[in-house]
Amino acid sequence: MAHVIAVANQKGGCGKTTLSVNIAGCLAREGYKVLLVDADPQASAMKWRMNSGEESALPFEVRPHAYPTLHRDLPKWPETTSHDVILIDCPPGGAGKGSTAGDNITRSAILTSHIVLIPIRPSPLDFQAGEELMVLLDQIRVGRDDLKAFLVINCKPPSKTKVSSEARTVAKELFTAGDYQLQILDTELHTRTAYVESPFSGKCVLDHDPTSKAADEVRALTEEVLRCLQPSSEVASV
Numbered sequence: 001m002a003h004v005i006a007v008a009n010q011k012g013g014c015g016k017t018t019l020s021v022n023i024a025g026c027l028a029r030e031g032y033k034v035l036l037v038d039a040d041p042q043a044s045a046m047k048w049r050m051n052s053g054e055e056s057a058l059p060f061e062v063r064p065h066a067y068p069t070l071h072r073d074l075p076k077w078p079e080t081t082s083h084d085v086i087l088i089d090c091p092p093g094g095a096g097k098g099s100t101a102g103d104n105i106t107r108s109a110i111l112t113s114h115i116v117l118i119p120i121r122p123s124p125l126d127f128q129a130g131e132e133l134m135v136l137l138d139q140i141r142v143g144r145d146d147l148k149a150f151l152v153i154n155c156k157p158p159s160k161t162k163v164s165s166e167a168r169t170v171a172k173e174l175f176t177a178g179d180y181q182l183q184i185l186d187t188e189l190h191t192r193t194a195y196v197e198s199p200f201s202g203k204c205v206l207d208h209d210p211t212s213k214a215a216d217e218v219r220a221l222t223e224e225v226l227r228c229l230q231p232s233s234e235v236a237s238v
Helices: 016-029 044-050 070-076 101-111 124-140 167-174 193-201 213-229
Strands: 003-007 034-038 061-064 085-089 115-120 148-153
Touching (some): 003 016, 016 034, 016 085, 016 115, 034 044, 115 213, 148 213
Parallel strands (some): 003 115, 034 085, 115 148
16 A cells, blocks of 8 residues: 655645655655645646646656545545555645635645655744644544654755754744644755756756755655655665
8 A cells, every 4th residue: 555645734835845746756766656646726746747848757647636535535546556655745724714725635635644744944934834734733633643744844044044043943842732743854955946946847856956965855855754654674765
């Protein structure tokens, strides 16, 4: 059965699609069979895929499914048995006041996932907005004690700032739900040109600029994600 990973955050512009596409690309380049589900009505992953023209330059499949029924639909898909990993690129949405389409799709995606990756930019406003997702995670964990969630520090500025240097400490304090505290992955993604340029070429960073620091970050992050999915003794290095 495929491992299912939801990439989610209440806030838009935090890097969900960048994480989803590049982790999927790294896994695929290492021999894993990967499906990326574009669950965002804005279809950012699908647009990324189409930027390379009719013949996709991405080494994995992209399937649009922006509906709040993923937890019922995905288990019926043949990809759950024919693929190794399924990533779900979620829309902006969490558990704020009032229900929105993004909220419902994100909830559905998390319900069907084994782990949740939460990209977060190191800024006070992003930290505050991201806290809303903790409410949703806490609600879902009532019936899902096995659900694991991890924070990924994303778009970290190259220069040292007070907010940037204290990002991990602040995130650790803020992202708790009752007795549940999110783990923060060691790998941090920085603001780099390759992350900006690669969507325009329709490629993941590893294909757009394989020797870049961005590509090194993606490899390190993907290896961490694999360790989160299964015992380290069974994980192939990337």
